[in-house]
Every structure is written in structure tokens, then in C-alpha cells.
Amino acid sequence: MNMTLTTSEARMPYQKMLPLVFATSFFVFVEPAPFDLLACLLMVFAFFPYLKSSNIPLKSFTVWSVIFTLLQILTLPPSIDVGQGIKYLAITVYLNVFGLLLAAYIGRFGTKVIDCIMWGMYAGAAITAVVLLTTKVGVTGGLADIVLANDYTRMRGFFKDPNVFGPALIPVFIYGWMSFQQKSSYRMIHMTMALVAAILIILTLSRGAWVTFLGAAVLYYGLTLWSSNIRKFFSSMIMVTIGTVLMIPLMWAALDAADVKEIFEDRLTLQSYDEERFYIHHMLAEASLDNAYGHGPGQSNVHIRTYYTNVKEADAAHNTYLRVAFEQGWLGILAYMIFVIATAWVGLKACLNKNAVTPYAIMSLSIFAASVVSGLTVDTLHWRHFWIEVAFIWGIYALSFRQKSE
Structure with a gap:
């Protein structure tokens, strides 16, 4: 059975490059990783042209990306380490834009993009x-x-x-x-x-x-x-x-x-560092409630190293939601949760459409939902594969939306 649903018979540009680029996603022990450099080339030459012809779902993704980026920029001034804040902001924007453009590419050429990636x-x-x-x-x-x-x-x-x-x-x-x-x-x-x-x-x-x-x-x-x-x-x-x-x-x-x-x-x-992680979660939650405007992108790690000197092993937030709340404030965590819920919702809607892409929708929603839960114990915002999962869901939904409108 042909599992690929595409919007046209046009040849997919840079098709042979996709497997090579995503193979390097498993070699990320240096920063920036080779994957990041190759992904930037793909974004510019392969993915970006198809954002201009995106439909309503991807326009919603775009609006959210702009809002979330602005919220991060607004929280930069109070940062303890501005250099760290700018670096963290740049990485977040890069991954966000990568997810958006990959979704647009999938929305245009269908699940054969996912096949090449996998x-x-x-x-x-x-x-x-x-x-x-x-x-x-x-x-x-x-x-x-x-x-x-x-x-x-x-x-x-x-x-x-x-x-x-x-x-x-x-x-x-x-x-x-x-x-x-x-x-x-x-x-x-x-x-x-x-x-x-x-x-x-x-x-x-x-x-x-x-x-x-x-x-x-x-x-x-x-x-x-x-x-x-x-x-x-x-x-x-x-x-x-x-x-x-x-x-x-x-x-x-x-x-x-x-x-x-x-x-x-x-x-x-329980490991020796588990108690420290729970302590950090508690302290970050209290700090987030005390400061509704946020402490700045990338500042949770700086805050932990500066003020929690009794912590020996756990040197990061190890919780995506507490990290976003601490760094981007109440509006930031609200925006992030809206995006997570919206992504899960459009993924579920794609699963409900009984057609050739349903298995891909089920696959994408399953791994995304698991990553969302994983965010309770680890920082997932800068996981490359997290944004790939996001792109799969929005790309499949955009593809289904396009098929219905044609």
C-alpha cells in the first residue's frame, strides 16, 4: 500500500540530502553539531520557500513562534548573564524556526519527507x-x-x-x-x-x-x-x-x-541527585511565583549555580515547564502550554482522519506525547528530536488541511 499522501506530483527538492542530514542527528556530542550546520542549509534552500504558501495551521504555528520569541526577548534585560541569555535565545529561535519550516516542507510534499528523515x-x-x-x-x-x-x-x-x-x-x-x-x-x-x-x-x-x-x-x-x-x-x-x-x-x-x-x-x-533535583524544582517553582515577568532565557542554570551552592550534582532545572516559567514568566509558560496543547490537539485530529497518513499521525502523536511527559524530569525545549516530532505533527495536519481544502 502506498502510504504517502502528497499535494502534487512535483519532485521533492533536496530529497537525497534529507537522509544524510538526519543521520547526523545522532552525532551531537559537540556544539554546534554537524546536524545544526546542515539543517541551516536545508532551512534556507529547501524548506523556506514553502512557508510562503503555508495554510492556516502553519500560520498559527508562525504566530505562536513570533509571540514566544518576543516574550523571550522582553525577559533579556533582567538576566544575570546576558551572554548566556542571548545564546539560549538564539538556540531556541533556531529550533523553533527549524520545526516550523520542516512542517511547511512536510505539508507540501507529504509523508515521503518523513520516510526520508526516518x-x-x-x-x-x-x-x-x-x-x-x-x-x-x-x-x-x-x-x-x-x-x-x-x-x-x-x-x-x-x-x-x-x-x-x-x-x-x-x-x-x-x-x-x-x-x-x-x-x-x-x-x-x-x-x-x-x-x-x-x-x-x-x-x-x-x-x-x-x-x-x-x-x-x-x-x-x-x-x-x-x-x-x-x-x-x-x-x-x-x-x-x-x-x-x-x-x-x-x-x-x-x-x-x-x-x-x-x-x-x-x-x-532513588539516586543521590534525585533529592537535589526535587529541591531545585521546589525552589524554581517558588521563584517563578515571586517573579511573574521571568528571569530571562537560559538563566535557570545560572541561577542554580549562583544561589544554590549546596547543590553538588544536579546543575540544571530538569523540568521544561518550571524552566520556561522561571525564565519567561507567567506569560511565557502560558504561551508554551497553549502550544503543547494545540500540538497534541492537531495531532489527535490528524489521527481521527482515517486515510493514508493516519499511521504517521499516530506515530507522531505517540512520540510527542511521551516527550511532553518526559519534560517533567528533563529539559526538552532544546532537544532537536522534540522539534522534529513537533514538525511531523504540524506538517501532517497541514497536509490533511490542504487536502480537504482542495
Whole structure:
């Protein structure tokens, strides 16, 4: 079945560049990452021309982007560290604009854009998996300081933090699962990548990634069950289950078997830094209530380092919503929550439209909703894959809106 719904038969420009660019999204241990430089080129030459012909949904996205940016600019003057504020503002604007322009591109050329992106992410995830495996067995031991966390038990790939690497793999898992169910070409590749992603998520030993992964999988399962042929769905689930069981030995071998139980038991208990994180959450919430106008973009980390000197391990907000409330004030958190709710709403509306793009809408909403929940324990505003998920939802909705109006 052809799963791609496009608005015209026009050739998609820069199609071959998309997989390459998004493969680099798994190599972000330096800033700016190669992905950021390539993404800027895509925005200028490939994505931007299609924003001019965007429809009502993307115009709404544009208006929100302008408002949120203005709110950040207005909070710059009281910043403790203006340089940090400008840097943080620039990154937020870049990711926001990237999400908007990618959504416009998807709205114009359909889900084949998502397919190209996900095949690129497949490549990035596969390369990372090979490097992690060879590092664990000692072949590429020189990369251990890069791809393994400080204790050498948690995998972070070419990310700075296992708590970011894990959630970045969730789109790979859900897309692989979706494509396998749809009996598309290369079914075994899709199933293999889904299983590889699942194993790597587990091996990050990130509790946040585990919860996000479970939430995305359950939501995807429920939405798909609701919208699909039940017999076909359960037959594919049986195949995925069998494949998972067969892949367990590989996951087991990736860790020292003697330490597996101890490692997982340790990760499932409260860590020394958890109490500090709860303390920071409490203090940022109080500070947000005391200052309705905000302390400035990027200032939460500065505030923590300056005033909470008793904190030793937790040096960031680790909560997207408290961070936005603290930095952009009451209007900022209101604007952000409106955007999150609106994104979830348009994603749900796209899921309700029973057509060829419904599986893509379900996939996008599932991973986005999981990231929204993940925002309670980690800062997601500067996650590249978070804005990719946002772009998927708004792009699919814009595509559906365009189809209805034509």
C-alpha cells in the first residue's frame, strides 16, 4: 500500500540530502553539531520557500513562534548573564524556526519527507549501535569516553547524556514498528531497527527514557488498535514479540552478565541527585511565583549555580515547564502550554482522519506525547528530536488541511 499522501506530483527538492542530514542527528556530542550546520542549509534552500504558501495551521504555528520569541526577548534585560541569555535565545529561535519550516516542507510534499528523515535516523542509530557494541567488546575502546557515560555502564552514544540519547531512539522504534505493521518494503529492516532501538533504550539505563519509551509504545499500541484491523494488528504484534525474545541475548551480552541485576536494581532506586533535583524544582517553582515577568532565557542554570551552592550534582532545572516559567514568566509558560496543547490537539485530529497518513499521525502523536511527559524530569525545549516530532505533527495536519481544502 502506498502510504504517502502528497499535494502534487512535483519532485521533492533536496530529497537525497534529507537522509544524510538526519543521520547526523545522532552525532551531537559537540556544539554546534554537524546536524545544526546542515539543517541551516536545508532551512534556507529547501524548506523556506514553502512557508510562503503555508495554510492556516502553519500560520498559527508562525504566530505562536513570533509571540514566544518576543516574550523571550522582553525577559533579556533582567538576566544575570546576558551572554548566556542571548545564546539560549538564539538556540531556541533556531529550533523553533527549524520545526516550523520542516512542517511547511512536510505539508507540501507529504509523508515521503518523513520516510526520508526516518531512513536517515535509521542510519545514525545503526552506526551508533555498531560503535557501542564494538566498544563494549573492546574493539573500539578508545571511544569509550565518548559513547559511554562516566561510570562506563550507561550508554549515551554520540550524545552528551543517556537521558537524551534514549528518547532520541524512540522515533526509530515507533517508525520501525509502524512500517513493519503496514507490510511495507524492507519489513525485516524495519523490525530489526525497532528492536535495536528498544535494546539501546534499555541499555541507556535512563529511567526517564524507560518511562518515555513505555508511554510512547502504550499510546501507539492503543491508538493503532483503535484505528486498525485487529487481526492484522495482533499478528504483527506476535512477530514483534518473537523478535524481541530472540534479541534478548544480544542485550544481555552487552552488559557484564554478573552485574546486570545489580545495575538495574541500582537504577530503579532513588539516586543521590534525585533529592537535589526535587529541591531545585521546589525552589524554581517558588521563584517563578515571586517573579511573574521571568528571569530571562537560559538563566535557570545560572541561577542554580549562583544561589544554590549546596547543590553538588544536579546543575540544571530538569523540568521544561518550571524552566520556561522561571525564565519567561507567567506569560511565557502560558504561551508554551497553549502550544503543547494545540500540538497534541492537531495531532489527535490528524489521527481521527482515517486515510493514508493516519499511521504517521499516530506515530507522531505517540512520540510527542511521551516527550511532553518526559519534560517533567528533563529539559526538552532544546532537544532537536522534540522539534522534529513537533514538525511531523504540524506538517501532517497541514497536509490533511490542504487536502480537504482542495
